[in-house]
Amino acid sequence: MSQNLNALKMAILADGVIDAHEVKQISAVIWDDGKIDREEADFLFELNDAKKEAVPEWTELFVKAISAHLLEDAASPGEIDADEAKWLTDKIMGDGKVDEVEKALLTNLAARGALPKELANL
Numbered sequence: 001m002s003q004n005l006n007a008l009k010m011a012i013l014a015d016g017v018i019d020a021h022e023v024k025q026i027s028a029v030i031w032d033d034g035k036i037d038r039e040e041a042d043f044l045f046e047l048n049d050a051k052k053e054a055v056p057e058w059t060e061l062f063v064k065a066i067s068a069h070l071l072e073d074a075a076s077p078g079e080i081d082a083d084e085a086k087w088l089t090d091k092i093m094g095d096g097k098v099d100e101v102e103k104a105l106l107t108n109l110a111a112r113g114a115l116p117k118e119l120a121n122l
Contacts, residue, residue: 004029005043009050016052023057036069038087045091048101063105071114080109085116098122 008029012022026047030040044062051058070080070088080088092102106122109115 002039005039009043009047012047013050016050018047018051018054018058020055020057023055023061027061030065035072036065038069041066041069042091045094048099049095054101059101059104062101063108066105067108067112070109071112078114080114080116085118088116089118092119092122 008025012018012026018026026044030036030044036044044065048054048058048062066088070084071078073084075081076084092098092106098106103122106115106119110120
């Protein structure tokens with residue numbers, strides 16, 4: 001992880017809460033080039049797994065950014081390919097539980113017709 005993302009992660013998680021100001025900071029950093037790359041997507045999952053609490057804006061940002069990472073890439077636009085499905089499964093199941101933020105992501109992907117079948121029963 002780049003130093004900037006790692007430093008931001010440490011600062012945000014110092015109190016375990018992702019607040020509205022921090023959501024704006026995260027958004028500015030990850031969308032600075034107009035796309036979400038794998039490092040930024042990993043960063044979002046790390047924040048989500050480590051947080052104790054978060055404002056609703058966090059869920060909105062997380063769902064929008066991870067969906068964009070998966071569905072707006074050059075390799076498989078509009079769909080989740082096998083590599084992306086494995087990555088997503090590993091990230092969601094990495095901490096052993098599916099939290100409300102991850103459920104919102106899965107709901108969004110299902111609504112867009114892009115939910116990998118491996119994740120349909122979570």
